[in-house]
Amino acid sequence: MAKSAKSKTDRASGATVLPIDLGKMPPQNIELEEVVLGAIMLEKDAIVSVIDILSPASFYVEAHQKIYKAIVDLFTTDRPIDILTVTEELKRQGTLDEVGGAYYVAQLTSRVATSANIEIHARLIQQKYIQRELIRISSEIQTKAYDESVDVNDLLDFSEAQLFEIVQGNIKKESVPINLLISEAIKQIEEAGKREDHLSGVPSGFTKLDNMTLGWQNSDLIIVAARPSMGKTAFVLSMARNMAVEYKRSVAIFSLEMSSMQLVNRLISIESEIPSTAI
CATH class of the missing domain: 3.40.50.300 (P-loop containing nucleotide triphosphate hydrolases)
Structure with missing residues (x-):
């Protein structure tokens, strides 16, 4: 029976070294990634609900990152988004075979029947990405903290900058219907x-x-x-x-x-x- 790992003391430095459980998988939800990508290709307006939430890096699977990048490129150039256009864009970018071919792209749409909960699913994917980033940053901070050549003030600046970058990337500016803005503007004018x-x-x-x-x-x-x-x-x-x-x-x-x-x-x-x- 395997015994749980315990912290041990580095004899040379006297520092307590916390072991890393190599059996743990990074936070992820591959099924939700497939559902979101499939929903985007099924519903023409679905991308609008997630474009401000997700970036290609938000996806754990590299193939999903490339598929979503192709979708974003289609959206930013005002082109329609469906199975055929995404497949053609991946082919144009030279990444179609890398993601599993046209069959895999088409298969994603069979994972979902509706895009009703796509925003909730997108936020869950983003949460997993943030968790992975926090783990990555924590590991880098730990490595630098053990390095005696690293100035502690530089380490604090590095830590703060990395965390700030995550926070900034997670800020979403909510869209507001213009009729609400007009009503608020009229109210201010009257006041x-x-x-x-x-x-x-x-x-x-x-x-x-x-x-x-x-x-x-x-x-x-x-x-x-x-x-x-x-x-x-x-x-x-x-x-x-x-x-x-x-x-x-x-x-x-x-x-x-x-x-x-x-x-x-x-x-x-x-x-x-x-x-x-x-x-």
Whole structure:
């Protein structure tokens, strides 16, 4: 009877080495991969439900990666997607024999009767891919962590970058029907019309600026750029003060240059009209 592996101590370094169970298979669901590919070739609009969820790398089987890549290429060039077009695209790319030939492509459609749950299936496939990526990254981090020549700060940067890449790849921007957007836009216009200042966003307290911007909007990223000592901090603090005091809005300030006390002193200077050098 095989005994379960236990951690052991490396005699040379004294470090505890955690064994890797070589009997484990990477997370995967080949049946779902076949179902999703088959559904895409059966239903002309099925690809729309998964194009933002899956990439070729999401599939575990290499043949499925190549088939999905051919499907994506057809979709991005606005060509129809079915058994024949996918087969022809694979032939054009020179990968038809590598995926198992036209017979295998046709066989995929027999795995599914409808594409009703294709988005759920696609998300399950993507989950397996993320698990595989986490295992891969963990292995790389472990290898680098045992390497004494690797700087620990570089290792932290590497680990953070790898995990961030997975997170970014898993973010899906949901599509929104235009009728909902129009309704929301009309609602905002009506609300702005009821306000005395007719602004749709948060007022900065600078009238001419607000007239040009209609106030700072929720989705805005505003960059204030100028040479040193031109009043950037004073301008931003003035806006923050106006939003908080005049318009009762919550404001948070993060500064990489000035301490909290320095920022407070600047605010006191602005509010009291006493030069900051005199405080």
